[in-house]
Amino acid sequence: MKKTTSRLLISSSKNEADIHYLCGVRPPEGAVLIKSGKKIYLLVSAMESGRMRRTVRQNVTVISPDQLGIKPGKNLSQWIQKLLKEKQLSSVEISGDFPVGVADSLRRAGVKIHIIKQPPCPRREVKSADEIKAIRQSQRAAVEAMKAAIQQIASARISRDEMLVCGKTMLTSEKVRATICHTLLDFDCAAEETIVASGMLSADPHERGTGPLQAGQPIVIDIFPRSGKTGYWGDITRTVCRGPASAALKKQYNAVKAAQAAQLKMLKAGVWTDTVHRTGAQLMESRGFKTKTINGVAQGFIHGSGHGVGLEIHEAPRVSPANHQKLRAGHIITVEPGLYYPSIGGVRIEDTVLITEDGYKMLCSCPKKLEI
Template sequence: MTSTKVPIDISKALESHKSDSYLMVGNSNNADIYYATRFFASDEFAYFYTKDGAETILVSDMEKGRAEIESRVSDIRTLQGCDYRSKVKERKDPALAYCDCLAEILQKEGARRVAVPRNFPYHVAQTLKEEGFSIEAIKSPFAQLRSRKDPSEIAIIKKVQDACNKAMKAAAEMVRKSEDVEGVLNYHGFALTSEMIRKEIDITLLEHGCEAESTIVAGGTGSANPHWEGTGPLRANEPIVIDIFPRSKRERYYADMTRTVLKGEPSEKLADMYEAVLAAQKAGTEMVKPGVKCSDIHNTVCDVFKERGYDTIREGSNVGFIHSTGHGVGLEIHELPFVGNSDVELEEGNVITIEPGLYYPDVGGIRLEDLVLVTSDGFENLTEMEKKFVY
């Protein structure tokens, strides 16, 4: 993503906790740090936000030039600028010397009461406390900001979902081209396995600048476990749940999609389950617009299942529909807003999944998942892939 200098405002969070500064330490695998800085670095660096809106990052000397080009934060300081080497000699401990650098910057900014995220490094917090700072771990002030995507973020997510769509089509095509050989799907002379389909998904995503971990290709009764990745040969006449949640290698944003496919003839039970999931997803998706409560969408989905005779999590069941209806997607695969038993209202710019499913251990699982953008007056479904059960 091209960095911007548009300011971030988390001053209200600092004010509510009577804090002088907000401090994060980590690398760009931390979604909040990447969101705040737009700087991609695998090595640890620090981000400071003061109550007057000033932002600073502390990086290694080697990263200074790149940070000046890429980061949205203009005030870039280096460890050597904080006399890090001398501090290491004095402390005889690089970790303590690093904390001294953080303390020096905080002192120069007049910050004594420091808010930090709840996953802040314990050792750093303890050392700063010993140096006279008050440290309070608070709820992320960035989570709500991140939930509302701007046009540039939406464009990236659409691009990633397009790659996801291509990967899903490639996976479904492998199932379509397979043959039933004594109950096992056979693809080009070999038993078709979950691993083979995952490999094809990975290759397709890499060709489009994306990557994925823990992709689900779960066949048979094992698909009744919603997050089982799946392994081994896939069988005819059994459901195959394929859940792909890729991330852009460059811009770090996720997309998400699930389809359930079957080669052969589904049982009457599986066919009915699929139709119920399809109807529940349609009902939930059509409710999406600003101001609608997430809990209302979730309850509508549960109502559809109950009307069709299926168990739901709302009644405490551990079979049937056993998870929430969806979740936000962005720099994390699961982020705000969560579409479940929550009275949070959808806002324009939210990107959410609608992914009802049914799971019965003696039959298998069915899940359908689309990625949906909340627009000013409704929604835009970002998911192109058709919903076809039997191939």
């Protein structure tokens, strides 16, 4: 056997994007990929193999178990062993999220396994012209959906008891989410986890939101659609308030907006990701907005400042205190400071931008205004 070490991947939610990137097509669940130098082998069931052969990149060889003399079935370890033997590969690199059952089985069969931290496609961070175009399209869909949502909230009537009313019924998170999803569909995009969270619920960054919307309360709208055609994501968040906002909410909103402006202003190739985060965090803290955990519930600026966007909604590079990494031209990241307090609610403002040598480009712009 050759002494070559190859990278081994099994398709699951964790690395579907890597396989998609390497093969140019979304893989079926349980597909096995082996990358050996520039050669890529993609092992899929006979049922999936025809479609895969039609659509993968030229440097990818699609193999089905029958071609290896293996009966159909889902013994992934057996598939992999046979393929490694055929290609004379004796050792493989895997990520920590590789399934332990298959890893142990390969170890028992004498395959040398190295668990490495390096991602299988570090190049994925830096986007090509085609990728920038695809993300820009998804971002445009997100912005159009955001405008439709804000328009729907802005045109709602305020009832005597401070509820938002549309026609003869209450305007709810669900109705605004439906408006967003219908708009996205017109761009062949879907966004299952769209957030329209108001009042107390908005203080939880990952709360999807439910029920009637109130006047004078923050409404956090976070839209992250994926294109059905390209597989690339977009991501945008706005916070709005129908009718007059309290002085406290205005102060919180202005702090987040100023933090985002300061972060955007410093973006360019060569800037450190954790420095970007700290700039936003310090600005908000200097205006009196503390971050702390009370009874196991985090309050203040309780998440990172951003993340890469591509074939995954959250990918490298992370813009967070835990990641010390230089931004590069071609990175596409979100810039999304936020503040969350149970007494007032949440405020988050997020845009997706392309890093350039001397600054950044907004992928699709959308107004920022609290009171509507």
